[in-house]
Amino acid sequence: MTFMLAGPAVYVLWLSFTVSNFGQNPQFVGWQNYAAILTDRYFWTAAWNTFIVVNAVVYIELLLAVLVALVVASLKTGRMLMFAVVLVPYGISEVVGVLSWRFLADPSIGLITNTLALIGIDFNWTLNPEAALVLITTISIWHHLPFSFVIIYAAIISVPNELYEAARVDGATKWQEFWLITAPIIVPAALLAIIFRYVFAFRMFSEVWLVTQGGPIRLTEVLGTYLYRTGFRYSDFGGAAATGWLMVLGSLLLAAIYLRAIYRSAFRDA
Amino acid sequence: MVEVGISNVIKKYGAVDAIKGISASIKDGEFVVLVGPSGCGKSTLLRMIAGLEEISGGTISIGSKVVNDMPPKQRNIAMVFQNYALYPHMTVAQNMGFALRLARANKAEMDKRVREVAEILGLTEYLDRFPRALSGGQRQRVAMGRAIVRDPAVFLFDEPLSNLDAKLRTEMRTEIKALHLRLKATMIYVTHDQIEAMTMADRIIVMHDGLVEQIGTPLELYDEPVNKFVAGFLGSPPMNFLPARISGGKLLTDAGSDSVCIAEMPDQEDRDGLDVGIRPDKFEIADDGIPMRVNVVEPTGAEIQVVGDVDGRNMVVVFRDRLVFNHGDIARVRPVQNGFYLFDAKTGDRLPVA
Ligand SMILES: Nc1ncnc2c1ncn2[C@@H]1O[C@H](COP(=O)(O)OP(=O)(O)OP(=O)(O)O)[C@@H](O)[C@H]1O
Ligand SMILES: [Mg+2]
Numbered sequence: 013m014t015f016m017l018a019g020p021a022v023y024v025l026w027l028s029f030t031v032s033n034f035g036q037n038p039q040f041v042g043w044q045n046y047a048a049i050l051t052d053r054y055f056w057t058a059a060w061n062t063f064i065v066v067n068a069v070v071y072i073e074l075l076l077a078v079l080v081a082l083v084v085a086s087l088k089t090g091r092m093l094m095f096a097v098v099l100v101p102y103g104i105s106e107v108v109g110v111l112s113w114r115f116l117a118d119p120s121i122g123l124i125t126n127t128l129a130l131i132g133i134d135f136n137w138t139l140n141p142e143a144a145l146v147l148i149t150t151i152s153i154w155h156h157l158p159f160s161f162v163i164i165y166a167a168i169i170s171v172p173n174e175l176y177e178a179a180r181v182d183g184a185t186k187w188q189e190f191w192l193i194t195a196p197i198i199v200p201a202a203l204l205a206i207i208f209r210y211v212f213a214f215r216m217f218s219e220v221w222l223v224t225q226g227g228p229i230r231l232t233e234v235l236g237t238y239l240y241r242t243g244f245r246y247s248d249f250g251g252a253a254a255t256g257w258l259m260v261l262g263s264l265l266l267a268a269i270y271l272r273a274i275y276r277s278a279f280r281d282a
Numbered sequence: 283m284v285e286v287g288i289s290n291v292i293k294k295y296g297a298v299d300a301i302k303g304i305s306a307s308i309k310d311g312e313f314v315v316l317v318g319p320s321g322c323g324k325s326t327l328l329r330m331i332a333g334l335e336e337i338s339g340g341t342i343s344i345g346s347k348v349v350n351d352m353p354p355k356q357r358n359i360a361m362v363f364q365n366y367a368l369y370p371h372m373t374v375a376q377n378m379g380f381a382l383r384l385a386r387a388n389k390a391e392m393d394k395r396v397r398e399v400a401e402i403l404g405l406t407e408y409l410d411r412f413p414r415a416l417s418g419g420q421r422q423r424v425a426m427g428r429a430i431v432r433d434p435a436v437f438l439f440d441e442p443l444s445n446l447d448a449k450l451r452t453e454m455r456t457e458i459k460a461l462h463l464r465l466k467a468t469m470i471y472v473t474h475d476q477i478e479a480m481t482m483a484d485r486i487i488v489m490h491d492g493l494v495e496q497i498g499t500p501l502e503l504y505d506e507p508v509n510k511f512v513a514g515f516l517g518s519p520p521m522n523f524l525p526a527r528i529s530g531g532k533l534l535t536d537a538g539s540d541s542v543c544i545a546e547m548p549d550q551e552d553r554d555g556l557d558v559g560i561r562p563d564k565f566e567i568a569d570d571g572i573p574m575r576v577n578v579v580e581p582t583g584a585e586i587q588v589v590g591d592v593d594g595r596n597m598v599v600v601f602r603d604r605l606v607f608n609h610g611d612i613a614r615v616r617p618v619q620n621g622f623y624l625f626d627a628k629t630g631d632r633l634p635v636a
Pocket of ligand 1: 295298299300318319320321323324325326366431474
């Protein structure tokens with residue numbers, strides 16, 4: 013078991029210190045791959061894009077998940093139906109999802125593009141890298157919202173109704189009920205959702221590859237596509253492996269920060 | 283002065299009538315217990331007083347104000363919930379001070395008030411703990427502390443002791459009573475435990491099926507129940523009931539093929555369809571008494587409790603004397619002088635005996 017988990021990772025770690033191409037035996041080169049990546053302008057574009065997109069995805073998605081979960085949880089009837097509706101995107105294949113969005117946002121005939129044009133916004137993501145990143149962020153949120161929603165929803169409905177009643181008797185407004193009761197109680201669940209989403213979003217690939225392939229001129233590249241391009245377009249497996257390890261380190265660092273926060277919020281006993 | 287007035291109050295949940303028209307007036311500083319079997323609407327009524335449940339009809343007033351449309355926070359009430367409803371993410375001190383914090387009380391005053399109340403309840407050393415690190419009894423105290431800190435005009439309790447073990451329950455009963463004497467606030471206390479009702483109440487409101495059966499002091503209700511329901515509900519072990527009739531100036535009950543005379547009632551006309559009710563401690567041994575088959579004998583030391591049946595109808599009899607019974611014996615018992623009640627078997631109404 014341990015071997016199954018660790019074996020490929022160790023192999024990739026070793027690869028990251030070698031130069032190899034198809035049909036060639038890997039040659040050990042030390043830190044050379046890492047040095048090459050860290051001085052590659054495109055790596056930094058990809059890292060920066062990843063940073064922006066991931067943070068946007070994680071926090072906007074969390075916000076939406078909380079809002080949607082609050083709405084669904086407050087429904088008197090049809091809760092299960094709404095629950096099912098919210099889950100739908102998770103059941104749709106990534107490729108189908110992304111292609112549908114591409115169609116909706118098609119620069120000349122897309123419904124979204126045309127609607128935005130009506131209110132004077134030019135949303136041509138094929139030319140404008142920022143617009144492309146917005147589209148990518150939107151697709152990623154749309155696709156993964158059900159995941160965050162389920163975690164937050166479960167936390168919200170687990171808050172006993174008596175707590176809200178006690179708070180009302182104590183004089184809390186609806187707003188205070190949310191900020192002083194619901195929010196603090198769902199913090200550990202929210203942190204958990206954040207960790208998972210950071211780790212998933214960090215590896216983001218298909219949203220970008222299927223929308224822009226990282227273009228124009230590699231301006232919308234994220235780390236996932238950078239890695240893919242390095243490995244499979246340029247056949248630089250050592251470089252791809254090194255990118256992979258840098259991504260793992262990045263994820264671990266983030267996860268560690270949030271795990272610590274969860275640990276503190278859940279176990280802060282006197 | 284804070285009386286609580288309940289006038290023709292009705293509660294409907296869709297087609298279900300949970301409360302079918304209740305009136306009662308609770309005096310300032312009174313400790314009133316709402317008691318009744320599960321599902322009779324006690325919590326619903328209490329929650330309507332608290333403002334947590336809408337009132338479908340009638341009026342509820344607190345002090346001189348009708349509060350039907352007033353949110354809970356304006357009613358000057360505090361409520362202690364069955365499962366305590368402590369905020370899990372707040373310390374004991376924060377839980378107790380929550381209402382003051384919402385009212386934007388001065389921090390120093392708030393701390394002082396919380397400390398005072400913690401002192402009264404013996405919670406001082408737990409002020410910085412979270413609820414999950416407290417025992418059931420301690421949580422219960424925090425829930426009471428949270429109510430007391432606010433110094434409300436009316437305290438509402440919904441079965442606050444039902445999650446505690448028997449010993450702690452008895453202790454807390456006394457403590458709540460002492461608290462009532464000390465605070466002199468109006469308290470309305472819901473329970474389905476008639477012993478709690480009897481021991482704690484100034485007055486008891488007995489509810490059944492969305493209606494009030496009787497209101498009175500514990501002893502009034504115990505001695506003069508207006509109907510079979512109240513008679514059977516209060517008292518432990520409960521009152522025994524046997525079908526009876528009056529014939530030729532005698533109160534008779536049937537046991538097997540025999541008619542047994544329970545008492546002489548020379549002035550009464552003949553009639554059928556009666557129930558006679560006898561409290562377990564109002565029996566004496568008599569050779570021509572009701573033949574009760576003995577099933578279980580439970581000596582408690584001070585008394586013995588004999589559980590048996592007459593024609594399959596369960597009976598419980600308590601004797602102070604150390605009589606000896608064995609399983610399967612037939613004990614012949616009859617009520618002592620004036621030791622029984624008569625009820626109309628159909629309506630359950632109590633009938634005069636004299
Ligand atoms: N939200 C609701 N919707 C429909 N019916 C309800 C609702 N709440 C309570 N009821 C019904 O109203 C009646 C009274 O309920 P209530 O909770 O007041 O009983 P209770 O006397 O407090 O019982 P217990 O001793 O079990 O707590 C019950 O028959 C219950 O089924
Ligand atoms: Mg109840």
